[in-house]
Amino acid sequence: MTIAQDSPARSETSAAACSVTFSVNGRTSSLVLDPRVTLLDVLREHLHLTGTKKGCDQGQCGACTVMVNGRRINSCLTLALMHEGDEITTIEGLGSPEALHPLQKAFLDHDGFQCGYCTPGQIISAVAVLEEIGAGVPSHVTADLNGAPPATDEEIRERMSGNLCRCSAYPNIIAAIRDMVEDHV
Ligand code: FES
Numbered sequence: 664m665t666i667a668q669d670s671p672a673r674s675e676t677s678a679a680a681c682s683v684t685f686s687v688n689g690r691t692s693s694l695v696l697d698p699r700v701t702l703l704d705v706l707r708e709h710l711h712l713t714g715t716k717k718g719c720d721q722g723q724c725g726a727c728t729v730m731v732n733g734r735r736i737n738s739c740l741t742l743a744l745m746h747e748g749d750e751i752t753t754i755e756g757l758g759s760p761e762a763l764h765p766l767q768k769a770f771l772d773h774d775g776f777q778c779g780y781c782t783p784g785q786i787i788s789a790v791a792v793l794e795e796i797g798a799g800v801p802s803h804v805t806a807d808l809n810g811a812p813p814a815t816d817e818e819i820r821e822r823m824s825g826n827l828c829r830c831s832a833y834p835n836i837i838a839a840i841r842d843m844v845e846d847h848v
């Protein structure tokens with residue numbers, strides 16, 4: 664289907680701008696935005712936090728994973744305006760080159776990446792996975808819903824299944840996360 668150049672639905676000027684304030688990596692940002700812009704595009708294009716990647720832009724790959732109020736989401740599937748007052752954490756908020764988050768170091772130690780494009784989303788997701796297991800949140804493969812979920816490879820794989828890696832670095836990604844299990848679960 665061809666979309667006309669002047670289609671109102673595609674026009675950048677047809678929607679009234681709206682304001683939103685949220686915190687990203689501990690810094691408050693107040694923005695005036697087109698209400699149709701996604702959180703992913705705001706992070707990358709407005710705040711220049713390009714660690715969060717755009718892979719599919721339709722919720723299929725997990726490259727855009729960020730934490731919102733401590734829970735992981737696909738930032739390509741949510742409008743920025745929906746996050747008034749929220750606390751958002753991107754890969755830039757986890758660690759720095761001088762002081763890596765332990766999971767960032769584990770990815771390095773285990774060679775948990777090749778091109779690295781999926782890696783920020785993988786690491787943010789993995790941090791959430793460890794917190795979810797530690798908090799006793801069951802997954803699709805948890806057999807006993809009354810007990811604490813075990814931090815098995817099967818559990819980790821299932822919980823990381825929304826994060827695709829086109830380089831197929833999966834074995835090393837799992838090894839990096841497994842390294843962290845004893846410390847955090
Ligand atoms: S870019 Fe958001 S899930 Fe792929």
Ligand code: FES
Pocket residue numbers: 775776777778779780781782827828829830831832
């Ligand atoms: S390391 Fe290349 S896509 Fe995952």
